[in-house]
Amino acid sequence: MENKSSSFANIFLVLIFFILYAPIFYLIFYSFNSGGTMSGFEGFTFDWYRELFQDTRLLIIVLNTLVIALLSALIATIIGVFGAISIRSYKKRRTRNSLLSLNNVLIVSPDVIIGASFLILFTLAGIQLGFYSVLLSHIAFSIPIVVLMVLPKLLEMSSSLEDAARDLGASNWNVLTKVTLPYISPGIFAGFFMALTYSLDDFAVTFFVTGNGFSTLSVEIYSLARRGISLNINALSTIMFIVTILLVIVYYYLTQRSGTKGVGLRR
Template sequence: MKKMKLSTIYLFIVFVILYAPIFYLMFFSFNSGGKMYHFEQFTLDWYRELFHDTRLLIIVLNTVIIALLSSVISTILGVFGAIAIWYVRKNYQKSLLLSFNNVLIVSPDVIIGASFLIMFTVVGIKLGFTSVLLSHIAFSVPIVVIMVLPKLQEMSSSLIDAAQDLGAGRREILTKVILPYITPGIFAGFFMALTYSLDDFAVTFFVTGNGFSTLSVEIYSLARRGISLNINALSTLLFLFTIILVIGYYFIVTKRNGRAVGLGARK
């Protein structure tokens, strides 16, 4: 009982530390006084001002388009990359490929961003939409691989052997055996890539050009000018959007697991 109480208290303290600054920021986004230390009166003026800012709405649209495009492309590349690594039979080759895959995950974002900046400058790619999209795809692919590969490793080779015995070709094995089995990992990789793309700052900061920006870079620019509750309102909406994504992913996984359990019970 004591262990349970201590663990509960510990978790409570951890969640308070994590979420208190966010809720503090959200609370003062409704402050009419325009300050972060004295709440005067409830207002939605900061949200109205936010939605009347055409430039900021364009930046939101840019961020969403970049996140969706990079997530879709990186999910496709990451799934086939994970399958390719899974098919490698020699352990040292598989470990080498995984090490190369993990470089972009463990490397500091500043180094990655600077590397992309140098590469785009040398190749002649203009900084802007294309450079940001390519960068987000590059650092999202390893994340998708990491999320998909465990599902592939869980899959029994007898499933593929059975499909081959029934006359299935490589395409049928891929589309009717492998992809349906690893679907939870694909969804997990997609949502992880989406959230990483939405909140990335360090890499995006290096590869954005004049006339193009994303929300993370714009919030940084606004924060440097001084305290503005527009930042609070924008951050609140971003946090709520992230919560909706997490809940959506949770319901998708729960629904799929429920179907799997139902099918197992019928058998």
């Protein structure tokens, strides 16, 4: 009976993954179609990728996307690490859980609501929509992700490590840089890469706060798709998908490394 249940679960899991990934692989497959349509594959070609890399405007948009992603991930990681340390510093579990719940609300909130809220905020504050509005919004929605990645490592760390360092004469800064940050470094890197991935993939929030000729890849793909079918979209989406997969692999590698270190320390 258990074997039948397990087989059914495996078949169901394969079916779900097929439904999720089939459209993506269909898009990738036709990015190499020499026919220029998605109705019939006529031959294999890299022409759409060559055309993509010859588009100067698109290369500028790629550069904008990477700069926004790297800057927002870096700043959000710094703020998120200190935010996680602040949450851990509260001794009362109820206070700590309340702060963590407020942090998690921002993660589960619909992107449309967050994007509209940022648009209203920037309009009221007189901030011109463009590079800085996109950067600030990406930093804001990335911070809770970093906190969620870093806080478990902080809670896992025994306070006796920091107490021992202070007893040996270490200052608070030395305790932070020599003890705390090295211990939670896997969580910090995981938070950075997750924030980087979210920033690269974000569309809804960016769509609300972009303007003045500034654009990112996700918004540009949406604009291209509205004009009609072009295999440039397939090529661009394929590259974004591969980059995202690579970032996720790095994230899981860091997570596994973190778990392995944790087991070693507990022994």
